[in-house]
Amino acid sequence: MSAPAREPKPRVAVVTFPGSNDDGDAVLALAGLGAEPVPVWHAERELPDVQAVVLPGGFSYGDYLRAGALARLAPVMDSVRALATDGRLVLGVCNGFQILCEAGLLPGALRANHSLSFVCRDVEARVERADTPFTRRCRQGQSLRIPVKHGEGCFFADAELLADLEASSRVVLRYEGESPNGSVAGIAGIANADGNVMGLMPHPEHAVDPLVGSTDGAFILGSLVDAARESLAEPAAV
């Protein structure tokens, strides 16, 4: 899992909100995959010099009002938005996905699971797009075994938005078989129109070590690290 020696380490910010709880695993996973993770507290107004940002899972602000609704107003989010607009990479996992939707950086909304039960188990998710910065290590159609753990992971898009997402191939991951949460069209992860912002409910950061089962999460986070490293070599886009 270690990166080849002497490859430059891209810097990836991992934002901690009050109530985040997967920030530690995200930092460990990114470090193991050859990035230099940079922990950032939500109250910071400026992001450090990074090539990518990860908004980790958890229960920011206790999921009060709606999951992600309060976190999107955190001071750091203006900088996250600016970085996304600049074309750099933003990945939201679980609560991070919810925050990106509430912030309008991704379309749609995440609602309570149809079962109303918290679901915590491995799922199989099919890679619908292997040409994004977040899936470039995957094969098109590959099935990834990655855990989910959420109470509000039911992705909702109205008919118009869903048609738009499908027509523009912005569904990146789809649950195989029965969706664990009732998501429309089995959607597990989507990207924005420019392809540099992605949100997903499964937790790749929990699936990078054979000790805990699957290492399929490394396909996602490793892709992110590769893409971030490449952008190091490019002159800064303005």
Place this chain on the structure above:
Amino acid sequence: MLVRPKPGILDPQGEAVLGSLRQLGFAVDDARVGRVVDLELGNGDREHVRAELERMCERLLANPLIESYEIEFVEEA
């Protein structure tokens, strides 16, 4: 402010409540579960306040994609 799932959007909480009410023997056709947000504001021009409340709903209190809202004024006694 009354915020609730838009018509046509599946409301699992409402369905669970509906099932439980029926289990208790009540004749209920449908149930939707939303939330109430009570806000206290000073006296002001009613139309201005309403416009402000609508902005609050649109920007934070409701998610317009999935939720509708109603605004009700209650005068303090």
